[in-house]
Amino acid sequence: MSTENLKKALVMGAGGFIGSHMVKRLKKEGFWVRGVDLKYPEYAETAADEFVQGDLRDPLLVKNVMSDSHWDEVYQFAADMGGAGFVFTGENDADIMHNSALVNLNVAHQAAKDKNTERIFYSSSACMYPEHNQLDSDNPNCTEDSAYPADPDSEYGWEKLFSERVFLAFMRNYGITVRVARYHNIFGPEGTWDGGREKAPAAMCRKAALAKEGDSIEVWGPGTQTRSFLYIDECIEATIRFMRGEFIGPVNIGSEEMIAMNDFAKMAIQVSNKALDIYNIDGEDFFNKYGHKCPIGVNGRNSDNSLYFEKVGWKVSEPLINGMQRTFSWINQQIIEGKKSS
Ligand code: NAD
Numbered sequence: 001m002s003t004e005n006l007k008k009a010l011v012m013g014a015g016g017f018i019g020s021h022m023v024k025r026l027k028k029e030g031f032w033v034r035g036v037d038l039k040y041p042e043y044a045e046t047a048a049d050e051f052v053q054g055d056l057r058d059p060l061l062v063k064n065v066m067s068d069s070h071w072d073e074v075y076q077f078a079a080d081m082g083g084a085g086f087v088f089t090g091e092n093d094a095d096i097m098h099n100s101a102l103v104n105l106n107v108a109h110q111a112a113k114d115k116n117t118e119r120i121f122y123s124s125s126a127c128m129y130p131e132h133n134q135l136d137s138d139n140p141n142c143t144e145d146s147a148y149p150a151d152p153d154s155e156y157g158w159e160k161l162f163s164e165r166v167f168l169a170f171m172r173n174y175g176i177t178v179r180v181a182r183y184h185n186i187f188g189p190e191g192t193w194d195g196g197r198e199k200a201p202a203a204m205c206r207k208a209a210l211a212k213e214g215d216s217i218e219v220w221g222p223g224t225q226t227r228s229f230l231y232i233d234e235c236i237e238a239t240i241r242f243m244r245g246e247f248i249g250p251v252n253i254g255s256e257e258m259i260a261m262n263d264f265a266k267m268a269i270q271v272s273n274k275a276l277d278i279y280n281i282d283g284e285d286f287f288n289k290y291g292h293k294c295p296i297g298v299n300g301r302n303s304d305n306s307l308y309f310e311k312v313g314w315k316v317s318e319p320l321i322n323g324m325q326r327t328f329s330w331i332n333q334q335i336i337e338g339k340k341s342s
Pocket of ligand 1: 012036077103187
C-alpha cells in the first residue's frame with residue numbers, strides 16, 4: 001500500500017511508556033508512524049511502522065530522523081527520567097539536565113531549520129511548579145500562571161522549565177508551531193514497574209503484588225504528602241485533543257483526584273485483595289536502608305484543569321481506582337510470568 005497519502009507522525013521516546021502508547025493510538029487513527037528511542041518498548045512490540053534506535057542527544061541523528069519527510073505531528077517525549085527514587089535523590093541531576101536539555105535543544109533547532117513539521121508537542125512536567133506553592137498538602141497551587149517566580153524542587157523540574165522556554169522561544173523566533181503540556185503523574189500498564197525508575201503507582205502495585213498476607217508495604221515519607229495520578233488512556237486522549245486544538249499552552253494534563261500517599265497505598269492494597277499493613281519509612285531508617293535521604297518531593301501536588309477545560313473543552317473523568325485495578329492486574333501478571341524491567 002502506498003504511504004504517500006497517509007498522515008505522518010514522528011514520536012520521540014517511542015520506546016518509553018507514554019511514547020509507546022501514543023504510537024499505538026496514532027496507528028489506530030491511520031497515521032504512518034516513525035518512532036525513535038534509545039531502546040525498543042520493553043513490554044510489547046512497537047506499533048510503529050519504522051523504529052529508529054538511536055540517541056537524540058546526537059544532532060546528526062536528530063537531523064536524520066526529522067529532515068527526510070513532512071510531519072503532520074511530532075511528539076517529543078524522550079527524557080532521562082524516572083520516579084522519585086531517580087529524580088529526587090540528587091544523584092542523577094547532572095545527567096538529567098544534560099541529557100534531556102540536549103535532546104530538546106536538538107529537536108527544536110532541527111524543526112526550525114527544516115520547517116517541515118506542522119506542529120510539535122513537548123511533554124513538560126508538574127515538577128516545574130515552585131515548591132513554595134506546594135507546602136500545604138491539602139491546598140497545593142498548580143495553576144499554570146503560578147509557575148513564576150520559578151522554584152522547582154528538583155533539577156528535573158528546572159530542565160522541564162528551561163525546555164518549555166526553548167520550544168516557546170523557537171516558536172517566537174523561527175515560527176515553528178508548538179504545544180506544551182505539563183503532565184501530572186501518568187500511570188498504567190506497560191510502564192516501568194521495577195528497577196529504580198518506576199513511579200509511585202507502579203511501585204505501590206508491585207509491592208502489594210509481591211506481599212504475602214499480613215505483610216506491610218513500604219511508603220516513603222509520612223504518607224500525608226498528596227498527589228494526583230492520571231491513567232494513560234486519558235493522558236493520550238487529552239494530549240491528542242490539546243495537540244490538535246489552537247491553544248499553545250503550557251497547560252496541565254492530569255487528574256484532579258488528589259490523594260494522600262498512605263490512602264493511595266491502601267488503594268493498592270484494596271485492588272490486591274490482600275490484608276496488608278503500611279510501613280512509613282523516613283529519616284535515618286530510610287538512609288540506612290537506601291544510602292540516601294528519603295526522596296519525598298513536595299508536600300502536596302494536584303492538577304488544576306480549569307485552563308485545559310477552558311481552552312480544549314474536555315475533561316478527564318476516570319476514577320483513580322479503575323486505573324489502579326488495571327495497572328495492578330498487569331504488574332501482577334508480569335510477576336507471575338517471572339518478568340523484570342531491564
Ligand atoms: P519513559 O522514561 O518511559 O520514556 C522516555 C523515553 O525516552 C525512554 O524510552 C528513553 O529511552 C527515551 N530517551 C531518553 N533519552 C533519550 C535519548 N538521548 N535518545 C533517545 N531516546 C531517549 O517516560 P514516560 O513516562 O513515557 O514520559 C514521557 C515524557 O513525559 C518525558 O518527557 C517525561 O519527562 C514526561 N512526563 C512524564 C510523566 C509521567 O508521569 N510518566 C510526568 C510528567 C512528565
